[in-house]
Amino acid sequence: MRMLTSLLLLWSVAAPASSQTAPLHGIDVEDIDRTVDPCANFYEFANGAWRASNPIPASMTRWSKRWQAGETSKEKLKGLLEAAAENRGAAKGSADQLIGDFYGACMDEPRVNARGIEPLKPWFAKIDAARDITALERVMAELHDIGVGVPFFLAGQQDPHRPALVLADIGANGFAMPERDYYLKPEARFKEAREKYQAHVAAMFQLSGWSKKSAADGARVVMGMETKFAEAFLDNVTLRDPAATDHNTTFAQLASMTPHFDWAEYFEHKKLPHDVDLNVDQPKYMAELDRQLQQTALLDWKTYLKWHVLNASVGALPAPFVEEDFAYFGHYLGGAAELKPRWKRCVEASDRLLGEALGKKYVEKYFPPDAKARMQELVRNLLLAMRDDILSRPWMSDETKERAMAKIATFNPKVGYPDAWKDYSSIDIRRDALFEDVVAGRRFGVEDDRRTIGKPVDRGRWGMTPPTSDAYENPLLNEIVFPAGILQPPAFAVDATDAVNYGAIGVVIGHEISHGFDDQGAQFDYLGRLRNWWTDADLKNFTERGACVVDQFDHYEIDGGIHHNGKLVLGESIGDLGGAKLAFLAYQKSLEGKPRPAAIDGFTPEQQFFIAWGQFRGDAIRPEQQRLMVQTDPHPIAKFRVNGPLSNLSEFRDAFRCKAEAAMVRPPESRCEVW
Ligand SMILES: [Zn+2]
Numbered sequence: 209m210r211m212l213t214s215l216l217l218l219w220s221v222a223a224p225a226s227s228q229t230a231p232l233h234g235i236d237v238e239d240i241d242r243t244v245d246p247c248a249n250f251y252e253f254a255n256g257a258w259r260a261s262n263p264i265p266a267s268m269t270r271w272s273k274r275w276q277a278g279e280t281s282k283e284k285l286k287g288l289l290e291a292a293a294e295n296r297g298a299a300k301g302s303a304d305q306l307i308g309d310f311y312g313a314c315m316d317e318p319r320v321n322a323r324g325i326e327p328l329k330p331w332f333a334k335i336d337a338a339r340d341i342t343a344l345e346r347v348m349a350e351l352h353d354i355g356v357g358v359p360f361f362l363a364g365q366q367d368p369h370r371p372a373l374v375l376a377d378i379g380a381n382g383f384a385m386p387e388r389d390y391y392l393k394p395e396a397r398f399k400e401a402r403e404k405y406q407a408h409v410a411a412m413f414q415l416s417g418w419s420k421k422s423a424a425d426g427a428r429v430v431m432g433m434e435t436k437f438a439e440a441f442l443d444n445v446t447l448r449d450p451a452a453t454d455h456n457t458t459f460a461q462l463a464s465m466t467p468h469f470d471w472a473e474y475f476e477h478k479k480l481p482h483d484v485d486l487n488v489d490q491p492k493y494m495a496e497l498d499r500q501l502q503q504t505a506l507l508d509w510k511t512y513l514k515w516h517v518l519n520a521s522v523g524a525l526p527a528p529f530v531e532e533d534f535a536y537f538g539h540y541l542g543g544a545a546e547l548k549p550r551w552k553r554c555v556e557a558s559d560r561l562l563g564e565a566l567g568k569k570y571v572e573k574y575f576p577p578d579a580k581a582r583m584q585e586l587v588r589n590l591l592l593a594m595r596d597d598i599l600s601r602p603w604m605s606d607e608t609k610e611r612a613m614a615k616i617a618t619f620n621p622k623v624g625y626p627d628a629w630k631d632y633s634s635i636d637i638r639r640d641a642l643f644e645d646v647v648a649g650r651r652f653g654v655e656d657d658r659r660t661i662g663k664p665v666d667r668g669r670w671g672m673t674p675p676t677s678d679a680y681e682n683p684l685l686n687e688i689v690f691p692a693g694i695l696q697p698p699a700f701a702v703d704a705t706d707a708v709n710y711g712a713i714g715v716v717i718g719h720e721i722s723h724g725f726d727d728q729g730a731q732f733d734y735l736g737r738l739r740n741w742w743t744d745a746d747l748k749n750f751t752e753r754g755a756c757v758v759d760q761f762d763h764y765e766i767d768g769g770i771h772h773n774g775k776l777v778l779g780e781s782i783g784d785l786g787g788a789k790l791a792f793l794a795y796q797k798s799l800e801g802k803p804r805p806a807a808i809d810g811f812t813p814e815q816q817f818f819i820a821w822g823q824f825r826g827d828a829i830r831p832e833q834q835r836l837m838v839q840t841d842p843h844p845i846a847k848f849r850v851n852g853p854l855s856n857l858s859e860f861r862d863a864f865r866c867k868a869e870a871a872m873v874r875p876p877e878s879r880c881e882v883w
Contacts, residue, residue, distance in 0.1 A: 233697060233704040235711075235819045236273070237809040247866035247873065251850040254822025262828075266545040267552075269833035272826055272846070273698045278677045281693055282555045285675055288569045289558055301633035303565040307558055310649070313642040314554035320642050321526040325416050327643035328525070331517050335510050341501055344509055345470050349477040351513065355650035357381050358516045359437060359497055362478060364660035366684040367485055368454055371736035374660045375485035378462070379453075380493035382437025384519050386541065387840045391438035397835070401541070406431045408536035412518050415528050426511045433504060433512050440496035444840065445775045450683075450731055450738055453489040462486060465494045468501035484662050523557055524643040543832025561649030563673025564630040567692075570675045571625045575692040580624045582702050583695055586709060586794075587621040587688070590717040593794040594786075597883055598725075608746040614734040615724060615741075620667065620687040624695065625674040630656070679716055681723035683732035688720040698824050705805065706798055707813050711820025714791035715784070722786030722883055726779040727754050756880035757781045760856075764848045766838050767831060772848065773838070780843045785853040786883035792817060792859045814863035822850050856880045 241256030255272065264271040268279075292298070292308030293315075299305060313319075331351075338344035352362060358381055365377035385391060390401050406427045413423035446452045459482040463471050475482060488494060500509075518525075522533040531547065538544045547553075558566055598604065598612045635652045637645050660666065667685060672678060675693040682689070690713075697704065700713035723729045730750065733741045742750065758774030761781055765771050774781075795817050799805070805813045827846035829837075834845050844852060854860040855872045856879050866873050874880070 233701050234708055234808050235705075235811065235816050236698075236823060237811070239273075239823055240819065245870075246864045247870035249851065250818070250822055250854055250860075250864075250872055251826055251847045254819045254850065255826030258823070259826070259828045264828050264830060267548040269542045269544050270827045270829045270846075272824075272828065274677070274824055275827060277696055277698065278693075279552075281675060281677065281696070282552050284574060285555045285559065285566060285570060286551055288566065288573070289555060292569075301635075303568065303632075306632055306635060306637050307562050307566050307569075309637045309639040310562060310645050311554055311558050312639045313637070313645050314557055315550065316640070316642070317527065317550060319640060320524065323643070324526055327641070328416070328517065328521060332514055335513050335517075338506070338510070341468070341506055341509065342470050342473075344506065344513070345501075346473060346477070347513065349474050351517065352478075353651055353654055354647045355654055356513075356516055356520045358513070359500075360494070362658070364657045365487065366665050366736065367487075368450065368684060368732075368736075368738035369456070371684050372665055373485065374663055374665050375487055376480060376661045377487045377489065378457075378494070380437075380441055380490040382441065382493070382497070383434035384516070385434070386836065387444055388438040388441045389443070389839060391435045402431070404536060404540055408532065409515055411532050412515070412529065415532060416514075416518060426515070429508045429511045430515045433500060433508065436496060436500060437493065440490070440493045442490055442493075444842075445773065448728060448776070448779065448842065450728055453487075454738060455488045455491055457486045457488045457491075459483070459486065462488060462494075465491055466498040466501070468498050478658060480658075480661060521643065521646070523553065524646045541832060541836055543830030557646070559673050559675055561646065561653070562632055562635075563675070564626065564670075565632050567625060567674030568629055571692045575624055575674070575695065576702070578702050579692075579695055579700075582709075583623045583690065583700065583713070584621070586700075586714055587623065587690075587717055589794040589798060590714060590721055590790055591616055591619060591621075593718070593790045593797065594721050594725075594883070597790060597793065601883075603749040604746050605743050608742050611734065611741040612725070615686065618686050618734045619721070619724065620685065622670065622687060622689040624690070624692045626668060626670045628668050679720050681720040681729065683724060683729045684736040686724065686732070686734065686736050688717070688724075690717070690720075698820075705816065706795060707805065707816035708820045710791045710795035710798065711817040712824035714794060715787040715821050715824075717787070718790035718794075719780075719783040719787030721790065722783045723779065725786070725883060726782040728779050750882070753880065753882045754778055754782065756878070757785065757882065760852060760874070760878070760880055761844060761848065764844070764852070766834050766845065770835060770838055772844055776842055777844045780849075781852060782882050784844075784849050785856060785880065788821060788853045789857060789859065789883060791821075792857070812863065814859070818854060818860055818863055821854075825850050 236258070239255050239258035241252055241260070244252040244256055246253040258273065262271065268275065289307055289311035292304040293312040295304045295308055298308060334347050334350065335344070338347055361379050361381050363377050363379060364374045367373045367375045383391065385401065385405055390398055409430050410423040410427035413426045414420060418426065442452060459471065459475070465488065522529050534547045538547065595613065595616050598609055601609070632652065635648050637648060665685070670689060671680060671682065672689065672691050674691050676691040677693040679688070679690045679694055681687070694716070695713065698712055699716065700709055730742070731738055731740070733739050740747070758778055760774065761772040761777050762774035763771070799813065808816055811819060825846055829845055837843065837845055843849070851872065855874045861873050
């Protein structure tokens with residue numbers, strides 16, 4: 209069970225201050241498309257002029273001031289990495305040595321190209337040397353150590369029934385296309401994605417020296433095995449149900465689920481006792497794994513593992529591999545016109561592998577204490593709004609309200625960066641060995657996670673690095689987390705107007721709080737236990753309110769007759785709907801007893817609040833990326849994240865004095881309200 213519900217699936221970072229000369233940073237009136245009626249299409253109104261004059265850059269698949277800010281943050285990180293790389297005398301294991309040498313190795317493309325696939329060879333040799341499937345299973349365990357987590361993975365995860373403890377979770381992970389439907393659906397677009405994927409796998413094999421014929425044969429083998437794994441894999445709507453992946457399992461049960469895998473050897477390798485608390489996400493998948501261990505030829509298994517080693521190593525391989533990988537995943541599936549510059553990919557890789565070492569430097573320079581204090585105040589006000597909102601729900605019994613209050617009281621907000629930083633000093637990073645550096649970094653990450661298993665949960669750990677422009681809610685820890693990377697304009701600024709701060713980051717805060725009370729989060733109680741705390745009548749009411757949102761998003765069409773899947777985006781849409789309303793309530797409350805803020809360019813404070821949301825959230829998106837998101841991402845596309853929730857809100861209607869028949873006003877009988 210993977211329970212982090214993030215704001216975005218794709219991460220980036222956030223932002224340049226506005227060029228406004230006003231003392232406070234307000235909404236950007238020049239970004240508004242005044243030819244559009246806000247009551248007809250608020251997404252176009254709020255940010256349409258900005259999008260019209262800021263086309264999506266060639267290497268990006270989504271674009272807005274927020275994404276632009278994320279890319280600007282990468283320039284800040286680049287500055288920090290370059291400074292560290294120049295500090296040649298840094299002590300081994302120090303932050304400067306680790307991030308400086310890693311970035312230096314990553315930027316040394318001539319060396320990476322000159323080494324070719326030499327660094328991969330020891331791993332291919334290990335695979336080739338296995339004389340039988342049991343020996344190959346030992347190689348799988350070694351691959352798991354370096355983050356190549358196929359055909360299953362092992363990870364530490366809080367026990368959903370005793371959330372103070374971390375159990376060993378065995379998850380399914382057998383294929384590399386984005387989602388099971390890509391393997392199984394008959395539609396032409398999926399069929400084409402399969403053909404191109406198989407050609408991509410073959411191209412990667414050929415680049416690693418295979419003949420054209422054996423590369424094509426190998427790709428067919430990979431496709432066949434992955435398709436079988438996909439057939440046994442849960443669909444992405446079912447995967448959103450925490451109960452669907454909740455299978456407490458004993459070692460003996462695991463061994464009988466997959467008798468052809470040597471679990472005793474694996475547990476010994478992973479230094480785990482047989483009586484460790486265990487969860488198996490997908491038992492049906494594990495049965496298919498067993499069937500393949502028994503029936504698939506050893507040579508085919510070797511081909512499959514080599515593909516996944518290649519696929520997981522791309523970033524550390526020579527340019528032709530990187531370009532081939534981009535051609536399929538970035539260009540064909542995502543729609544990006546060109547690869548990001550190398551420095552940006554190296555910044556991203558540094559953040560992934562050594563994120564808290566780099567992040568510590570980032571927050572020291574770019575995240576002042578007053579930003580943290582202001583953000584903590586906003587979070588407090590949003591939590592108060594949620595409390596008031598729940599208490600005022602006419603459909604909820606006092607009994608359920610009381611339990612909801614307990615949950616709000618135990619919410620743990622984390623802002624900016626962790627209190628204790630990870631110690632990476634044991635990682636051996638060398639300036640001349642990018643591939644080995646990536647292996648060492650991943651090995652550290654895997655081991656850092658494994659060591660949590662069987663221990664009391666550490667509530668201080670973070671699931672995102674500080675420079676990340678994103679936020680998440682974790683129902684098992686009952687926490688909401690806002691890394692420093694998102695706490696910049698256009699989301700947030702110490703010197704921004706309240707309308708902007710509440711309308712942008714305020715809605716994000718409300719969104720994350722609402723996740724604690726969405727279709728998933730509502731299944732966890734105040735201690736993070738997967739346990740029903742609702743009365744039957746309240747639960748029925750809540751579910752019906754969710755069904756309204758499912759129906760709303762089922763009707764949103766992307767292009768070519770492709771619709772959003774309301775059930776897939778339910779949690780995020782409850783988050784946006786609740787977030788916009790809670791932030792508006794908190795904003796209204798913040799105005800009490802103060803002089804009314806000035807209108808900006810004729811826009812009232814309430815209008816500014818909604819415009820801030822439209823400007824923060826209003827991304828442009830490439831058609832390919834849009835189709836990919838609709839298929840795989842629990843987040844709706846930006847247009848509907850702006851227009852969807854606002855068309856349900858009377859507060860929006862009133863602010864813009866929209867007529868009852870306006871497109872941004874859902875008819876009363878189909879208007880949704882959860883929180
Ligand atoms: Zn979310």
